[in-house]
Amino acid sequence: MTNEKSEQRWERTVTLSDAGTRLDKFWGRELAGEGVSRGRVKGWIESGLALVDGEVTTKGNLKLARGQVAVIRAAAPEADPLGPASPPEPVSGDIEAVYEDEHMLVIVKPAGLTVHPAPSEPGPTLVNLLIHQWPDIAAENSGMDPQRPGIVHRLDKDTSGLMAVARTESARLALSASFAGHETFKVYLALVHGRPELAEGVIDAPMGRHPTHKTLMAVLPKGGREARSDYRVLWTGPRGLASLAAVRIHTGRTHQIRVHMAHIGHPLIGDAAYGPRENAEWSRRPDRLAGLAPRQMLHAFYLSVPHPVTGEPVTRWLAPPEDFRALLAGLTRECLRVGIVGMPGGGKSALLKALRDMGRPCFSADECVAGLYGPGGDGAAMIRQRFGGNYTLDDGSVDKRALFAAMCASEGMRREVMDMIHPMVRHQCEAFFQAHRDEPVAYAEVPLLLEGGWHKTGAVDLVAGVRCPEAKRTGELRELRRLPPEVLAVFDSWQWPEADKLAACDLVVDNDRGLAELADGARRLDQAALTAWERRNREAADRMDALWPELAAELDAVRNPA
Incomplete structure (x- = not known):
């Protein structure tokens, strides 16, 4: 992180990974992101603007040692050996200011915009847009640094949100001192992979340059600079796929939130640098979520800084932009998972067929088990491994008659x-639901869903039960399936009584007439499920809309405790 004072000065403590590095190469790498070339660094060193442990050195080939403190200052433009760099040109744009007076601005930085020019990012940058919209910020009018007029802190290129900008040199000095002295209050919104084990916590993990990837930062066991972040989980999506966290940073290290959240095992969605494995898996998703994270999902939500003249806090908050909210909505709007249960022979499969004929995605546990028991099935392999060949046919499939008899006996x-x-x-049912995530509703017929506790662990959102008269189920329907009465009785004994099943259901479909009436019941079930899906989405959207002002009010209270 740059320690920026009025004269543009940087300071680093040499880590173990940097021991033995030449001074000019060290500073060339450290300042590359600041828009400073290696040639300019070399000129500064030769001009006596570099110190190591407080001693001036003019030798760029000096080898650094672990623990040394290296300092370098920028030459005044007229003394710069390469001459002053060309100042950025004004570029028309539309930067929104949520606070403005003659001393400072609080502006909205869009994602995808670099803050200031650099060799790798010549422009247009935020600075180009600022000096067009507010010409008084330009160096020739304000007396500020020509390359970065008004900039007192930075956001990564792909981070959106609030930034403070100075409009005069005196305001820049005051605001820079406030940021350096940790007198500011900054809270970000981060969408991260998974669900953190702790709903809130403090990450106190010193940071420095990555030991092998010098363009990245990392948590370092030794030699890192102090870095502290507080986080709180605000919301976790269905099945714990992703979480929304509010993160307050007490220090301003480069990539701090991205590094710290990855450090606790929950990198930001869309962050290929600090969550490469998770990002690769995300990009391979079969649903539309894969295309909803074009950047690391980080937003500077809340900013409070002392006014550079009055000292009174300038406080603003900003709801996240459209791409951030689109991903939040996408995480919420997954298919409604409906489990179908009922007594054996009561019409579950017929109901599932009616729903399938309507074009709805459907899963059958019976069909799944048939596949598992077939030749080459995982279930057949496990049963053969556990019981030898006692319940295995010549083709490798399960001898279902023999296995059923053994299960009845023991x-x-x-x-x-x-x-x-x-x-x-x-x-396999979970994989089915994931594959159909973008559908509004998906159905799974699982005879032992309730007995297995699926409804209590979030595997399904609603349970629909099929109610069938006992005489019909044990009479004509049993005969249609050619199921002996004693076999049906065994199946019944392995399940809850019908009254208990139906009492645990959210919806009930009656199968007391014919197939046409059951198809009507399927349509009513589907309409009820669609209504529940729409209601869930509407309630989720309302919760998110209410979350931003509520969070801002909470942060106001934290910043100004009674």
Whole structure:
């Protein structure tokens, strides 16, 4: 992080990874992001503007040692050995100011805009747009640094949000001192992968240059500079896919939030530099979320700085931009997961077929088990491994008759088989729901869903039960399936009674007539599910809209405790 004073001065403590590095190469690398060339660094060193442990050195080839304090100052423009760099030209644009007076601005920096010119980013930059919109900020009018007039702190190119800008040299000095003295209050919104184990916490982890990737920062066990961030999880998406966190930084290290959140195992969504594995997995998602993170999802939400003249706090907050809110909405708007249950032979499969005929994505646990038990199926392999060839046919599939007989004869055997097969079914059902995330509703018929506790662990959002008269279920429907009464009785004994099942359901479809009436029930079920999906989305959007002013009010209270 740059220690910027009025004369443009930088200071670093040499880390173990930098030991043995030449002084000119060290500063050339450190200042590359500041728009300073290697040639300019070399000229400053030869002009006596570099110190190592307080001693002036003019030798660029000096090898640095771990723990040394290196300082370098920028030459005054007229004394710069390469001459003054060309000042940035005004470029028309539309930068919004949420606070403005003759001394300072608080502006909205859009994502994708670099703050000031650099060799790798000649422009247009925020500075180019600022001096066009507010010409008094330009160096020839304000007397400020020609390359970075008004800039007292920075946001990464792909970070959106609030920035303070000075309009005079005296305001710049005062604001720079406030940032250097930690007199400012800054809170960011970050969308991160997963759900942090702790809902809130302090990350006190010193940072410095990455030991092998010099363009990146890292948490360092030794030799890093103090870096502290507080975070609080505001919201976690369905199934813990992602979380929205408010992060307050007490220090202003380069990439601090990105590094710290990755350090605790939850890098920012869209951050390929500090979450490469997670970012690669995200980009391969089969749903539309893959295209909703074009940048690291970080937004400077809340900023409070002492006014450079009055000292009174200038405080503003800013709701996140459209791309940030689009990802939040996308995380919320996943398919409504509906589980279908009922007594054996009661019409669950017929209801599922009616929903499938309507074009809805449907999953059948019975079909899944058939695949698992078939030749080459994972379930067949596990049963063969556990029980030898006792329940395996010549083609490698499961001998279902023999296995069923053994399960009927031994409750322990039944539970053991269930404990092997049910996790496989649940895994495939989860993959099914993920593959159909962009649909409004998806259905899964799982006979033992309630018995397995799926409704209590978030595997489904709603449970629909099929109610069928006992005489019909044990009579004509049983005969259609060619199911012996004693086999149906065994299946019944492995499940909850119908009254208990239906009492645990959110919706009930009656199967007391024919297939046409059951198809009507499927349409009513689907309409109810769509209504629930729309209501959930509407409530989620309302919660997010209310979150921003509520969070700002909470931060106001933290900043000004009673």
